Amino acid sequence: MAVAAGLKLFSMGRGVIVDDLENNGLLDVVTSSYDVCESMHYFHNNGDGHTSPIAQRRLAFAVS
Numbered sequence: 867m868a869v870a871a872g873l874k875l876f877s878m879g880r881g882v883i884v885d886d887l888e889n890n891g892l893l894d895v896v897t898s899s900y901d902v903c904e905s906m907h908y909f910h911n912n913g914d915g916h917t918s919p920i921a922q923r924r925l926a927f928a929v930s
Contacts, residue, residue: 880898880899880900881897881898882895882896882897882898883895883896883897887908888910892911892913893911894908894909894910894911894917895908895909895911895917896908896909897909907919908920
């Protein structure tokens with residue numbers, strides 16, 4: 867199911883965030899790895915049941 871949605875990633879998973887990171891009503895996905903040298907991966911929700919990996923994008927998370 868994940869591969870069909872565009873979440874094509876092979877890694878020792880450490881964590882995942884599923885949230886509307888762009889405030890557009892769609893759930894996006896961010897993953898992290900046990901490998902501290904591996905960057906986090908951000909998958910943009912296309913709104914059609916698929917995601918697109920975003921290679922370089924700065925995300926600002928508000929802490930309240």
